[in-house]
Amino acid sequence: MSDLLLSIRDLHVAYGKVQAVNGVSIDVPRGEIVTVIGANGAGKTTLLNAAMGILPARGAITFEGANILRRPVEDRVGSGMTLVPERRELFATMPVEDNLMLGGFLVSASERNEQIEQVYTRFPRLKERRRQLAGTLSGGERQMLAMGRALMAKPRLLMLDEPSLGLAPLIVADIFSIIRDLRSAGVSILLVEQNARAALRLADHAYVMELGEITMSGKASDLAADPKIVETYLGIAAH
């Protein structure tokens, strides 16, 4: 088996007549963090949603060597990929603990109990609030819950859509360090971010997306040093 966990080739996704993703190819090697950065409306969320199976797409998607293009979302979860979507999609009127347990819906009861302890160790805040309704959590707590719920499925690939969205810098640093820990624990990560600076610092490999196409790609550290990237995505603060 190749060391590619996820491989996307020539992917096309359209909303009606509007083409949102146009011939995108992306690889996520095992054990790496791969990031996709790009401006608002570039098509990053569309790309992740198609990879997860929420949106129908044309092209090729292979996960662990198997073609999953026509597999429904639920099958993809079962085969080891999960998505933390941009809007989190929590079960608002259920307690934190039920949200987490449902995250492990497809794993065995013993794995579920094991996994929830790990999630509580990683996010002690969630353990304190395990009886609170998810809909009443703060933004940062909701993000932790969304990640915790995704981890309950014991994914080999975790796809994150803007995990830093709307969070204070201190919490962003927390979340990013957890992502780094996850990589050490053997979870591969596909990360979509607005916060290009932090994403490039964290990732092994990076892609730049513009208007539905990949315009640049390379080692994250190389891209972080590229003058064009510095100017467009890292902004004045880099000068």
Place this chain on the structure above:
Amino acid sequence: MDSTILLFLVQDGVTNGALYGLLGVATVLVFAVTRIIFVPQGEFVTYGALTLALLDTGRVPGTVWLLLGFGLVAFVIELWMSRHELDARRIGKEALAKIVLPCLIVAATFWLAPMKLPPWANLLLALAIVAPMGPYLYTIAFRPVAEASVLTLFIVAIGVHLSMQGLGLLFFGAEGLRATPLSSTSLPVGPLVITGQTLSIYALTLVSMAALTFFFNKPLFGKALRATAINRLGARLVGIRTSLSGSIAFVLAAIIGALTGALTAPMTTIYYDTGFIIGLKGFIAAIIGSLASYPLTVVAALVVGIAEAFASFFASQFKEVIVFTLIIPVLIWLSLSSHHVEEEE
């Protein structure tokens, strides 16, 4: 009014209330999984009752053709909706569930109906005919708009009610029917006589209430069904098959409805629209239970049943008015005391 009359009225009210409670419980169940305010719940009562009554007389009920038709339409819609995920295995599975299964049930009915089976066997056959209609109906009418707002789903439900009632008239005609009782046991309690029929109604209501309360709150699978209604996309992202959740809710609702019908049919003459009136009272009970609590729904249904019994004794021409007016103070109280968590988009 002496105490014997009082007792009779209470018994009558409790029996009807238990039937309303069953339907109310089914309404809460469907809402908890799909967010659909399922107005046509009473149509399953009619279908179940008339199917059973016709089987009792040795005839093949028209519902078999409905079953075939629903299955076929559901098959086509299913394939269309999953066109991006189709393969031979999936098509085969759908054909089995939506074409082969109804064909087998129809064949069995043609074979068994003329034999005039005992009442319990006819009951099972009637359930087999009506139960699959629940999931087919879900696929036909609700799956394509599953993400829509509660209001849209409600309007679709009213449409489904009207068409199911129309189809009922078409397939059963306007004449009323009665079925033979399942049990002829009866035991005298003071001045009252409690029949096996009413006892099975009480038991069924209590068991459904307790079982559903447990099922939706304790095991993870029950929570998963509720999660489907709370956030459909979230549910899919953790691996819950949301269309399966809906089908499970609808098959349970159809079974509860058909059973209610089968238990009512020996006690009163059922016409093509009788189920709707019974269902409406169950619906009131479900609303009083805030579409959330099974025990509260059953209690409310008993109140509705008893109120109805007294109303028909003291002011029979205002019976329905009195019963349906009950809901107004409750709605006012609910709207004043509600602090519900906003429905997430």
